[in-house]
Amino acid sequence: MHYLTLDNFLKFLFLLMPLSFIIGPAVININIFLLFIIYLLIIFFKKKVNFSNLYKNKLFLFFCIFFSYIIFLSLISNDIFFSLKSSLSFIKFLFIFLAFKYLLSNKILSFKFTIIVFVSVIIFVVIDSLFQIIFGLNFFLIQPEFGQFSGVFGAEHILGSYFSRTIFLLAIFFTFFDIKNKKIYSINFLLLIGIIIGILFAGERTAVLNLFLFFSFTIIFQVYKINFISFIATILILFFGSVFILNNDYLYDRYVQTNLDQFNKFENLSIPLPDHYFLHYLTAYKIFKDHPIIGIGPNMFRKFCNKEAYFSQAVDFQEIPELTPHVVGVITPEEADLNAAISRLNTLDGCSTHPHHMHIQILAELGLIGYFFYILFLVYIIFNFFKNRPTTNIDKILLIGIFINFFPFLPSGNIFGSYFNFLVFLPILFYLNRK
8 A cells, every 4th residue: 555655654753743742752752763763664675865975964974973972971971871861862863854854855745744734733732722821721631730831741831932942833834825815814913923822821931032032033034024014013912912911910920020029139149130040050160160171971960960069059149138037917928028038049059950051051061072063063054044045034934943942142941851952953954954
């Protein structure tokens, strides 16, 4: 049967990835493993892959050298098996890239159809998250956890990050249709509003800033022309969005009160805010100072942050006020709030699973050599972009997606974490296969 061929099975597994991602890390990893097996079977039985061309590919050689480097770092790290598990997983991106390249080059799959499938999953996540925001439950009966809406991701609070790092796919999807068509324009506008609402209710401030960056870059790169209608629509979205935030207790607490609390300093408070991020960064910086060339090994920050030489606490930077004795009827609400803030500072330190900043994590865990790989890759992407002028809007949108993921002035996820590194890889995958 034609639909049971290896090519079609590979196509099915590839198109299943966005759905596998929202189900969970284990499912996406199983999906990628099966994709790898099918790809190997195609190589063995059909012999369609030209390895001589592959070996001449500079990007392929670059990846192999980088992959060998992080494997080496894991092998000399303090916890070989733990670190090796993280570094070995990077090979999955090569399999995905090669599989997608094979599918496109043999016309088994088209770029446009792939985008449509990926965006269909995003649209489902948008509708599901709106359902949860309105009714308190999503389609899978998942409730918000700790008051934070996460939709299909449940305990993983990455809904905002997911939307802000996949919106580039939605922008590419829009370019496939006639924007002058009123029905298409209305659907696109509603989807955009749905994503903005989803990001706001997810309560992730970095995701809101990523969204702002995306729209700013689309203007800078002249992806969308600013006319009177779009200007008025932007002003109205900002106005009603601000009114909505100020009149919604949950959003006001997440985006206004939390920021006000963080910038209300105690006397002699010297920690730049957000204070917890500063302590993560400081701990990573101490680690980097001791291991500047090759770092401590992939995903090893959590193993080093508790060491005496690197451990950072809020109490190291200031004299924290004494707690007000809690006597019923005597302590005021203001004093009770102050006690809560003091208790938080007393337990605040810089230890975590990762430093919450991609660049700082690379420096601490992979050293200057690892950071050189990052810089070299980014230079290649930019050079490739300008080399292929005139560029299309799709090229620009993909480059913007890459820039947002590598933007150096915002917190980020764990580069060795399954969720975050997959989202970072997506615009790179499409950019390198855009032709």
